[in-house]
Every structure is written in C-alpha cells, then in structure tokens.
Amino acid sequence: MQRRLLGIVLCTFFAALIAIPVVIKHVSERHAASGAATHRDTVTARYGFCFQEVAKAAGIDFTHQAPRLDPKLDHIMAQVAAMGAAVSMVDFDRDGWQDIYVTNSGEGSHNHLYRNLGDGTFKDVAAEMGVADVNQEPTGVSMGAVWGDYDNDGYEDLFLYKWGRPELFRNDQGHRFIRVTAHAGLPHWINANTAIWLDYNRDGRLDLFIGGYYAEHVNLWQLTTTRVMPESFEYAQNGGRKYMLRNRGDGSFEDVTEQLGITSRRWALAATAADLRGSGYPDLFIANDYGVSELYFNEGGARFREVGKQTGVGFAPKSGMNAALGDILNQGQFAIYVTNISEAGILLQGNNLWVPQAGTTGEHLKYANLARAMGVELGGWSFGAQFGDLNNDGYLDLYLTNGYVSAARDRSYWYDFSKVAGGNTTIISDAKNWPPMQGRSLSGYQQKHVWLNDGAGQFFDVAPAVGVTDTYDGRAVALADLWNRGVLDVVVVNQKGPLLLYKNSVAPDHQWIAFALEGSVSNRSAIGAQVRLFWNGQEQVQEVSGGSGFGAQNQRHLHFGLGKQPHIEKVVIRWPSGKVQTLIGPQIGHMHRLKEPV
C-alpha cells in the first residue's frame, strides 16, 4: 500500500517536472506581451520616451545593396555577403548639426553623406563631396567608415574600410573630400569589418586600428580556392590580420602592429577603445566572430598586452559582433557589451555584458558577465548595439538590432548551417561543403530590442512599446542628437534594407547636459577624452570614441541624461594629453563646447 502511494506521488512529481518548462515558457511569453502599449503619450509617460520612424519624412531614402561575390559562393551568397550596411555620425562641415554617412556594398552602388540642413531634413551630398562612388569590383566595396581629424585641422576626415582597398579622405574645410589613400601607407587590400580611430601613444595625433575578417590575401570576387571559410565555428584563427597604424603626422601611417604585440588572426567584427583601467592610455577591445574576444591593455603606448583570459572576457568562445562601452551602473567604470548568436532550441550563446567586478581596478581589473542577470542576454542573431540614455533619466539604456538573413519566411537554413558548423575543420572551412541556401532564412525577421535601464541593475525590453517594430536584418546602430534638442535619436542601417531614423521624444521634465570637446595639445577630435559627471550623489563616466558598436560611430558629443530635478556638483574632464579640467555647476539643458586649455 505504502509502495503504491509512493508510486502515485512519484508519478505526480514526474508530471510536475515535465510541466515546469511549459509553465516557465507561458509566464515569460505573457510577461513579454504585457510590454506592448498603444498611445504615444501613454508610452512617454510610462517609459520617459518614445520613437517615431521619420527617415523618409526627413528626406532620407536609402536602401542598402549587398555585394555579389565570386560565383563559387553563389550557393551561400546570402550568408557570406551579409555585411556592409554601416553608419557613422559626423558634423563634417562644422555647422553645429550632426550629419550621417552611410555605406553601401553593391558593386557600383554609392555611399551617402546626408548633410543635416537644420530644418528637420537631410540632403545627400556624397557625390558632390567626393565620397559616393567608392564601391567598384576592382577596389572592393564598403564595410564601414569612421571619422577622425587625423591632420588636426579642425575638420573630421574619413577612413573607409572595405572588403578591398581601404580609403582615406581628407576633409578640405568641409567643402569637399580629397582622396589621400595613395600616400597614406595603408594596406593595399584587406577584408575588414571594423576600424577605429584612437591615439594609442598620446602623441596628439590620431592613429588607426583596423580589424581583418577574411584573410587579406583573399579577393572575394576572384577566389582561387573555396577554402576561405573559418576553420572552426568557435576557435578559428585563419581570419584577417590586424593593423595598428601609427600616425606619422605627415599624412602617412606606419604599420606598428607586430611591434606593439598584436598578432591575432581571429575574425574581428568589432573593436572599440577606451581607458578601462585609469592608466591614461586607451585599451583596445576586439569582438571576434568564431572565437573569443580579445582585450589588449595598453602599456604606456609602447606595447599592447592581451589580457582576455586574465580579465575574464576571453575565455568562452562565441560569435562576437559588437563592442560597445557604457557606465551602466553609474560607478565610474565601463561595462562592455558584446553581441552573439541566440536561436531558440539551436544555439544559445547569449550576449555578454562584461561588468567590472567590484574591487578590481587597474592591472587587476576583472570582468563578470552579467548579461543574464541584468536582462540583456538573449537578442537573437545580434549585431550592432549602443549604449545611450534614451529617456534622459540618468541611466544608460541599450539599443540592439539583429537578424541575419531574412528570406523565405517559412523555410530555415538553420538545420544545414548547424550540420556543417559542427563538422571537422576540413569540412567547415571549405565553402563548397556548405549546402545551398536556396532562398531560406537564417535567423531572419527578428524583433529588435530597446532595453531600458531601471538604474537598479535590470534592463527591460520596451522596443515594441516605444515604436521599434521593424524586423529588417539590422547591422549598425548609431546615436546622435540630430536636431539639437537634448535627446538621443537613433539611426539604424539594415542589410539589403532601408535606413531607419528613429526620432526620439523624451518627457520634458527629464533633464540633460552635453559636451562637445576639442583638443589642442591632444588630438583635435578629442578622441580618448573622458568626462566624469557628478550629480545627485552619482557619478557617470563617458569617453569620446573613435568608433564603437558594429560598423558604427556615435556622435562625437557626449550626452548625459540627468533625470528630474538634477543638481550637478561638478564635471571633471581628463583630456587625452592628461590635462584635467573641472567645471563647477555647469548649466543644465545646454551643450557645452569646450576647448582643451593650453
């Protein structure tokens, strides 16, 4: 009798166990559905902000075109030629309005430079400025662009990285761009998907870091072999080389990569630089596809030391596609957000949010991945992401775009993809072994994420509620105050899709302050300058960046949300030269233009 009772109890227990995942799934779906709101005013009142997509109304009608590579890749073209939509913000003519540069990747297609007319609209001036016609098969196609004043003349110059010949354009007083590639000492041919400006040796001149993806000897239009794919899905080291190019100051650059100790051949997709440990020198973070991320500590501008494993960020290999920095906990230290792949039931890498561990600084800096704990882990096949205070409440939020290949809605390539991705290196590395995609999707039509930081260690997704409902194959995200209203607007570019411009409306009682910095002893773009804002008993640090996210660059200005009724104690600016400047009680709701004191 007792045994029979035990049996009944056990069967009930077993049934309950089986039911647990079903219940959890049901609860989480209900929780997700409850985020949807309807009216814009209601949304703004609830979350403090709301987006409206206005690209066409603002005069921007851009649709990205993908390249058509060697016919040997035809059967998997959709997944190989799946990048190249990139966006970078700049005020190229110094008129006080942020302009937008967008790359295209079809052979013969044009890049676009949208000049901000200041009246709410934009005009494409790329052709007349000489930075449009840059995508031709003999010299390759664009993968992204970053702006930096490498000649310190006060005007932002343009570096264009490609699958092909990289290009440098000097900004001629905002009137036109002059191609200066020939004498710049750039590599002849690279297959790069990331580049950033930084002054690694603090000599007052901007240097350039470029991260290769495919190996540089590969011409993707004229393949001599089909063995061009990664040798492993998570441990590949047959990608492109890296370049650290030192600015000589005469318009040319010197390749100092090996000399500085950077020898990686991982498949880099994103890079960013900032002084992560208070040394005064910018450290370098690289998010690699098919492998671990790399973190290089800058040793006084003389050498870079890879500390990925030491710091915790370089242990678990994933598919890194983004590197963005943000002081998400207002603790005066940067967290690093790396995006990866998550596909339900198939591959759940999860994105990484590397947060400095309490009590670790300087040489002993260590990171913990808090993506799950803070709610920003699962973002689909994630690409570009950026931190920014979208509702001016004083905490950095996170905008993430995603989606890889959106083709047939009812047919997925995941089965064949996972089949080969798990195969031996001789199988995975040869494109001819990959089954044809035949119009199938691969993590397509994905919902984007706008994660709102509640300031208490949690992010929650409000994307559909605040008006972000697109499901294009998102690539790059850039943030800028496009209409000088004291809010961060969002520009998203999509692979083989339209540019989306999300105009932000923020609750008027949420305050802000911004800083536009210009170096004098330091590089004139002030890339590497850190601003620490102390207000209402909190501290937030931001750094002027020469590129972050995936294929993206935010506005140069630093924007701080302050919340309601803020009281600013002080602002401390540390210029790249090492000079420290302190502002007491600066005006709120104002953009402060500051020049480095000589």
Added chain:
Amino acid sequence: MNPERSVSTTSASSTTTPWPSVWARWCSFDNRYLAPMFITCILAAGQLSFGILESYARTALAILTALVIELVLARLFWGQWPHLASAYISGISIGILVRSPAMWPYALCSTIAITSKYVLRVQGRHLWNPSNFGLCVMLCLASDTVASLSIQWGNYLPPMLIVWILGAIIIWRLQRFHICATYVVSFVLFAGVRSWITGHPFLAEVAPITGPMYQLFIFFMITDPKTTVQTKWGQCVVAFLVALGEMILRLNESIHAPYYGLFVVGPSANLIEIWWNSRQSATASAPHVA
C-alpha cells in the same frame, strides 16, 4: 548510460610475470567505473584544451542533481543505496550536452532524467536512456532556453581521434563495440543516401558525426546496457534502426535528429523485446498438450 548491467567483473588469471599481472589487473577492473572515468576524461580534456563547458557551476549542478535524485529515489523505492556510476554519467552527459544560459535547465534536466528511470518502467526495466529522455523533453518543451551541444570543440581531428581510439577500446572491453560500429557504418551509409536525395555535398552530411556531441551519443547513449535489447544481433538491428530513424528526421531538417531517433527507436525495441520475452516465458511455462 548505465553500465551496471554490462559485463560483470571478471577475475584475472594468476600469473607471475609483471606485464600479464598488469593486464590481469586491467581485466579485473570493475567495469562499472570504466564509462564514468572515460566520460570524465573527455570532459576534462575538452575543458582544459577548449573550454567547452558553459560553466563549471552548470555542469556541477547537473551532476550533483543527478546524484542526489538517484540517492533519494533508490532509497525510497528500493530501500538501498544505489551504485552512482549510472547517475554520474547521466549528470555529466547533461552537463556537457545541455547548452543554456540559465542554471535551472541543468537541474531540471537531470531531475527529469533520473526520475524517468523510476517512473517509465515495464516489467522492472526502464525504457528510455535517462539523459536522452531528459534532453528530448527539454529540447521540445524549453527550446527558448535550451539548446544542445551542436558545435565543435576546435574542429580539429587529433583530439577526436584520441577520443575515438580510447572510446573504442573501452567500449570493446564492455563488449558493446558492435553497437557503435553498426551505428557509425549505418550513419555514413545513410549520409550517402541523404546526399543523393538532397543533392548536398556528402561531406556536409557526414559532418555531424565528426562533432563532439556524437562522441557522447555513440559511446554513452546508444550503448546504455539498461535500455538496449539483450541479444547481440538485436543490438545491431536497433543501432541500425536508430540511424535509419535519424536519417528520416534529418531529411525533415530536424536539428536534434539523433536524440529523437533514439527516443523513438530505443523504447520501441525494448517494448518489443519485453513482449517477446513474456510470450516466450508464457509459452515455456504453459502445460504441454499431448
């Protein structure tokens, strides 16, 4: 997954020379420890060389949960402390094969796996391989949180060769090599069939079996003594049918085809054998009619 019913401990022939003595000790080693040791070696090598685990904590959670549940249920139902080799293999398999950013799936999967041994029984035999059952439940019902190990540990051949050779020796010693061999040969044959049907490269169809997930599947799941049929030829037929079922599922683009193939074929074969044995017993015990 449970080697308890595998070959019983054999006694060594006594010799005086050192080498045969070593061989004798090897031969007299309790076979129940072989599989746990082997899978622990795979785990250690994979983790130290490639960092294969989601985290130590998750794998430890899966193992500990399996051990605790086994102890509790065996004590409750059989009134005795169980040998933990089987639960250990289930736990460690789940710790390796389950890929989830959350912790709870590891504990839940182990609990379901071990409990299934005590619930899903027919005539004293449990029908499903425990970790196969747990994995299939999680992949079906918690697919938004759980995936399975689907990628390589480096995609390089040498580590795989070591696993294959070591595994083959141990499995041969456990007298179950014929199951692995039948399955591998069948898989490769069916890969050719799939390639012919789909037009996809043969290497693409063979690719999965070169991955680490299959090493665990082949050496630890399909050879589980407690959930395989008892005759040697029957075991070969079942291995062949698992590969056949997997091929059908693969043609329908089922990513977790091997697990589901075993999930369907394994218990079906066991039930048929149980039915057949009952029938034989009934026939044998029935009074002879002149």
